[in-house]
Amino acid sequence: MDTALVVGGTRFIGRHLVAELLDHGYDVTTFNRGNHDDPFAEDDRVARVEGDRTERRDLLQAKREVEPDAVFDCVAYKPRDVESATEIFSGVDAYVYISSGAAYADEDVPKREGETALESCSAEAATDDSPETYGARKAAGDRIVFQAADRGVNAMSVRPPVVYGPHDYTERLAYWVDRVAEYDEVVVPGDGTNLWQRVYAEDVAQGLRVVAEEGEPGEAYNVGDRNAVTLDRMLDLIADALGTSVERSYTSPRELSIVDLEPDDFPLYRDHPHLLDTTKVAELGYESTPLAEAMERTVESHREHGLTGEDNGPDRETEERLLDVLDTV
Missing domain, CATH: 3.40.50.720 (NAD(P)-binding Rossmann-like Domain)
Known part of the structure; x- marks a missing residue:
């Protein structure tokens, strides 16, 4: 062809x-x-x-x-x-x-x-x-x-x-990149083990x-990443790409409800694991990019273009109100 x-x-x-x-x-x-x-x-x-x-x-x-x-x-x-x-x-x-x-x-x-x-x-x-x-x-x-x-x-x-990846106009991942880049602590829905393959x-x-x-x-x-990662591991990859670290406040649905939030208000959260078998396409010669490399390129592009994903999840003010409440418990 x-x-x-x-x-x-x-x-x-x-x-x-x-x-x-x-x-x-x-x-x-x-x-x-x-x-x-x-x-x-x-x-x-x-x-x-x-x-x-x-x-x-x-x-x-x-x-x-x-x-x-x-x-x-x-x-x-x-x-x-x-x-x-x-x-x-x-x-x-x-x-x-x-x-x-x-x-x-x-x-x-x-x-x-x-x-x-x-x-x-x-x-x-x-x-x-x-x-x-x-x-x-x-x-x-x-x-x-x-x-x-x-x-x-x-x-x-x-x-x-x-x-x-670069040029992602949906900005779903950009939400988490911005949170890790700009704040010392982020709110994570559930316990971080949510698995949604990307x-x-x-x-x-x-x-x-x-x-x-x-x-x-x-x-x-x-067609998917050969190594699917949890939301928690994704935050690790983002932090590594940024050369930083981030604290996580894991939250239950009951805790999120304090500020009228639900777990699926956060981008890339899913109740059930979503994992695709990629064996069939791999047999044709497909290979996925190592995760650290893919995330480094993505983070660099998102930061360069000022993507924040702010419309994809809770605003920071709401998160901080929840963090304040959780700190007093």
Whole structure:
């Protein structure tokens, strides 16, 4: 495969994917509406087609202009998006859909492709935009990929858990980076053993390329950090990257309720462990970046760009009120 079309390609995962493909000798074209700054605008190695991926005629135009060998679909959020893409790009060597670990319905540990049940998706959910239906919509997209493969389309799916790394506009991890960087003590929901697997953005990009090159049509592949860490260990990694240390105040739901907080008010907290089995993609040649290295790059980028994640969790004033109460107990 020589030519790649990246649907998206300017913000986070797509941005890292374009860099990954360039590093491996692909001719790359991005396809997007131009609503965000294009980091490749001055890079003559990257072409761009402007259009709306929800418009069939725009996708058809991109196909005609690029004639790609591989298509990477970074911004398919509704089943109908995947359905259109798998029809229009039915003749490519690889169509790779970015699904999500949220597509899994059961709380298996770990979650395995082809074994752990997927979310069901109602007709109403399929056209919804709310976070509550995100996993269901991604699961529906997976099923469309599988059906397309049954028709002979070289379509595959990649399921990452929470993605972190440079250029992460969600700022979920940035919340914790800012807390560790700016304060001596932080409030931690629960006892710190909450396990929600994550994946470094550059590794998602690598996984997408490897699946396109080596994957089997009709298959889904989990892509995640090989070593999943607890919330507590994540704070250690952040502190090490910053060259500091941080005290933690572990809090129960009852203690959090003193200031009208709940555990899931904090980013990257989850009641049930979320762990994806990555054996299948590793067999294709995927390797994840060592955690300390991935965190160092992420922390450096977040601090350089002033990301604080302040909208993702409790404000510091509320935390300090709770810490004051706990200190008197």
